Amino acid sequence: MRVFHLKINGDTVDVAAPEHYTLLEILRYELGLTGSKQGCDKGDCGSCTVQVDGVPMLSCLVLPSTVESKAITTIEGLAVQHRSDGGEGASLLQNAFDAAGALQCGFCQPGMIMSAQALLESNATPNRDDIKQALAGNLCRCTGYTQIYTAVESAAKDGGENGCS
Amino acid sequence: MAARDKHGPDAPWGDGFKVIGKPNRKVDALAKATGEAIYTDDISLPNMLHSKTLRSPHAHAKILSIDTSKAEALEGVYAVLVGSELPIKYGVIPWTPDENVLATDKVRFIGDEVAAVAAIDEDTAIEACELIEVEYELLETIVTAEQALVTPEPPIHDDRKKRNNISKHVELEFGDVDAQVDDADLVVENDYYFHSTTHTAIEPHCAVATFGNDGRLTLWSSTQITHYVHRALSRVLEMDPAKIRVIQPNVGGGFGGKSDPFALEFITAMLSKKSGRPVKMLWTREEVFYAHRGRHSMQMHYRTTAKSDGTITSVDAKLLIDGGAYSSFGLVTTYYSGQLLTGPYAFPNYRFDSTRVFTNRPPCGPKRGHGSVQPRFAFEVQLDEVATKLDIDPIEIRRKNFLGENTTTINGQRITSNGFLECLDAVEEASDWKSKHRKMRYGTGIGVAGSMYISGTNYPVYPNKMPQAGVQLKVDRSGLVTVFTGGNDIGQGSNSMVAYCVAEEMGINPDSIKVVAADTDLCPVDLGAYSSRVTFMVGNAAIDAARKMRNKIVEAVAEHWKVEKESVRIIDGTVYNLDNDEETLSQREAFHVTEEKFDTLGSTGSYNTPTLGGDYRGGTIGSSPAYSFTSHVAEVDIDTETGEIEVKKIWVAHDCGRALNPILVKGQIEGSTYMGAAEVSLENYEMNRFSLHAGPSLLDYRIPTTLDTAEIEALIVESIDPEGPYGAKEAGEGPLHSAIPAVANAIYDAVGIRLRELPFTPAKVLAALKEKDEVTADA
Known part of the structure; x- marks a missing residue:
């Protein structure tokens, strides 16, 4: 066991966990942040994607000791951030996924949304190819991806109009 | 045939669809987008143990002995399970029950399940599985379909009447096929091959079981077929089905890959019974591949x-x-x-x-x-x-x-x-x-x-004359309508579909509807999400239940207003009097008026197929x-x-x-x-x-x-x-x-x-x- 000092969704937390636990295991099984999903535990599917200092990373391949000084954002943190920015409920991007029908089983979507959010933060006006490239590490088995592209494009458009993400 | 003849835009009360055909939001999508939605592996119960399965390294072998003593002695191990403890065979099709929860006499493929352990954590369970000693006697492996055709011995299933490796043979002819060859202007004849593929839903199979001290079992499982899992548990565990509750939380994709009863559902139940604690099993991606049930x-x-x-x-x-x-x-x-x-x-x-x-x-x-x-x-x-x-x-x-x-x-x-x-x-x-x-x-x-x-x-998989789909409505004084359905929403949106149908038929807004689904204690039976049946069957059952409720509301409000029923119309959650523009009731008020007349409000609806085939x-x-x-x-x-x-x-x-x-x-x-x-x-x-x-x-x-x-x-x-x-x-x-x-x-x-x-x-x-x-x- 080891105590990890982590900064997650704006909170500073100390977590005691076995040394070999991945960041995903800490999030899901120690902190109850079950929004990040485990689909393969090998870095193949992308459903565990979180942001570390704004960069999308596969939390199933991250040892918590390597991110102790960094800001970790999970899917739960997006709505937290949105509300602290004065918004209500879910974020613009999360709403866009809902409106576009991009959520079928929903299992890959927390990871997908974290990758898409990182894209929009670095490129507010992505074209279809930018979106495909940014989401290429997130497997979705339900949608065939089209409605996901629509969601990201619509969030980018609305974000541009409203001046926020 | 209940719901089919009176609904739609041509219904006596209708003037075009308000909900159907519109791009309404799904009832559960926002919860999924924000990470709030609970899937089976997100469930953690107090005092819960974790379990793992020992799988066969051999494709075809007799099991001579299993020694679990070292595993049982390992600190942190609370229960060990082997096949002989659950000897009753099962299978989703009642005519071909050939699966055991864990192998009893032989293993039939690499990855076949042999023994299981519940322990304080997954690591301990894995370590314990490695301590289980199994003695195998190898048998000839049948690798290909052609080999199976010409190799009756050894039969992979040796307790069937016929000693061969033919699972099923069907030959049917309609008309006279061979007679057409001579008269044809063109004959095209060729061989084709379709390879095997698999579902790979992104969510791996997972189950959580708990046996209460009252002897009741609750199982949460990532299944497409709550009802058949319920039946299979009753059969294999030899339990009264009334004491078994099966709940399907959100499922992370199915595509057919979660439509059989799977070993982990029985294993967690039995390990919970043995240990007296809740037990979870989450398959690794590798185990999901072995479970397969994919395309032949x-x-x-x-x-x-x-x-x-x-x-x-x-x-x-x-x-x-x-x-x-x-x-x-x-x-x-x-x-x-x-x-x-x-x-x-x-x-x-x-x-x-x-x-x-x-x-x-x-x-x-x-x-x-x-x-x-x-x-x-x-x-x-x-x-x-x-x-x-x-x-x-x-x-x-x-x-x-x-x-x-x-x-x-x-x-x-x-x-x-x-x-x-x-x-x-x-x-x-x-x-x-x-x-x-x-x-x-x-x-x-x-x-x-x-x-x-x-x-x-x-x-209906097992022959019976009961409805294939049932729906119940509870209409509350708050204005809320709760729909109870056994239908399995595996991401395709069946819970949303049910809400749309009830909203359309009752004349109310989908936002005022809550859907409770796929919980065998609470919901009427639906056979499950397979054969593309849910929209057709559960949709019809939902309309049936909603129409009955709407008729009650119309009758009660008509009496309240002292007008003919034909003068009462419900649109978007407001009840209108066509004879008097001034007179309206809110949905909640209308429910009160109806409850006063009919007592506590509820209705049921069902669907069964006509005789076909x-x-x-x-x-x-x-x-x-x-x-x-x-x-x-x-x-x-x-x-x-x-x-x-x-x-x-x-x-x-x-x-x-x-x-x-x-x-x-x-x-x-x-x-x-x-x-x-x-x-x-x-x-x-x-x-x-x-x-x-x-x-x-x-x-x-x-x-x-x-x-x-x-x-x-x-x-x-x-x-x-x-x-x-x-x-x-x-x-x-x-x-x-x-x-x-x-x-x-x-x-x-x-x-x-x-x-x-x-x-x-x-x-x-x-x-x-x-x-x-x-x-x-x-x-």
Whole structure:
């Protein structure tokens, strides 16, 4: 066991966990942040994607000791951030996924949304190819991806109009 | 037939749809988008243990002994389970129960389950599994379907009446097939092969079980078929089903891969009973691959006879189906492989001879488009060959042989609505077919295919005369309507569909409806999410329940206002008096008035199929209250240097009856098409010569990323089915089928090679190109 000092969704937390636990295991099984999903535990599917200092990373391949000084954002943190920015409920991007029908089983979507959010933060006006490239590490088995592209494009458009993400 | 005749825009109270056909939000999507939605592995109970399974390293072996003493002695281990403790066999089809929770006498594939451990954490459970000592005696491994056919000994299942490795054989002939050969203007005869593929839902299977001190069992499981799991638990654990509660939390995708009862559901239950603590089991991705139940590989021989004008006169099929180690849905698969081909084209004479065999491979089962995707591939490629040889446009030959609506197929299936011609028109126009087919530059091409699929089946897995789907409504003084349904929402949106139907029929807003689903203690039985049955059956049951409730409300409010019932109308959650514009009631007020008159408010609705099917053994398998129709056009670009196939775009038109929510229907059409297209050259569930899976991971088994997926244009065709809920039929499986042969036929248009063996690898493309060049050179 080891105590990890982590900064997650704006909170500073100390977590005691076995040394070999991945960041995903800490999030899901120690902190109850079950929004990040485990689909393969090998870095193949992308459903565990979180942001570390704004960069999308596969939390199933991250040892918590390597991110102790960094800001970790999970899917739960997006709505937290949105509300602290004065918004209500879910974020613009999360709403866009809902409106576009991009959520079928929903299992890959927390990871997908974290990758898409990182894209929009670095490129507010992505074209279809930018979106495909940014989401290429997130497997979705339900949608065939089209409605996901629509969601990201619509969030980018609305974000541009409203001046926020 | 409850709900079908009085609803819709022509209903006595109706003036057009308020909810149906609109792009409403899903009832659960925002919870999924924010990470709030709970899936099985998100459940953690106080004092919960974790469990793991020991699996067989051998493809076929007798178990001589199992010694669990070292595992039991390990600190942190609370219970160990072996097969002899649960000797009763089960299987989703009641006629073929051949699965044990854990192996009792032998193992039948690499990955077959042998023993299980519950421990304080997963690491301890894994360590304990490694301490279990199993003594095996190896048996001959049956690796291929051909080998199984000629190898009756050793039988993989040696307690069956016949000592062989034939799982099921079906031979049916309608008309006189052989008599057509002499009179035909054209006979096309070829072999085809469809490889095995698997579902790879992104959520791995997971179960959590707890035995209360009152002797009641609660199981949460990532299943598509709560009701059948409930029945199977009762059978195997020898428990009163009234003491078993099965709950399906959100499911992270199914596609047929969660439609059997699985060992982990029994194991967690039994380990909880033994340890007195809640127990969870989460499969690794590797274990999900071993569980499989994916698409059967099929070796298919087809012979089609035709007249010179393109009219099909007969189709003859012989299929060899590799079932893997257990029966699963295999009895149905074997029938479906023949029974579902008799549309959208009229077959005047048809015969199929299908044999499913057992091999020492992970068991196959129902993958999206169960049993009919493989024959559809073969036949649609053969039909393209017929068109080419007769110099008929491939779309025209499909129109020419159109089965029609309100008719009966050669094998006795009743066809009602049929929008196949509109599907062909839609893809022809959208793809600009006429200016592309046979007119594109060498290396690029365009191809078409069509298909048909069931909207549920009238064969309810276990014979009974009770409804296939039931729905209950609770109408609350708060204004809330709670809908209880046994239907399994596995992401396809069935809970949303139920809310839309109830909202439309009651005249209220979907926001004032809450859906409670797939909990056997709370919800009336629905048979589950398989055979594309949920929209059709649960939708009709929901309308039935909602209409009864609406009638009560109208009656009570009419009495309250002292007007005729015809003067009361509910629109968007407000009740209007047509005789007096001033007089309205809110939904909540109307519920109060109704409760005053009728006491506590509730209603039930149900759906059962009419009597359907041909009058012969197996004639009801494949008969459905309605059929969906699909057509795909694919455009491809072939790299003749590398053999690589790039699918540029797929146009798909699907007759879903009526789109209850067009966004959700398009999602199903796009997702199906994507999944089908992936089976052409990317995905391959492959075993090596020792029957060991070649690469049980999402890296080796290549499901498409964003970069591998063609542009898909989904087109909705609405034929308005006379019996579907508001005219709806299925959309979740049909639009997969013809994607695959459409690509195959596009490859022929692009480079003139006829590929008949899936998957289409670059090596096969290059070999076929070389062969074509040699033939051309010889000529």
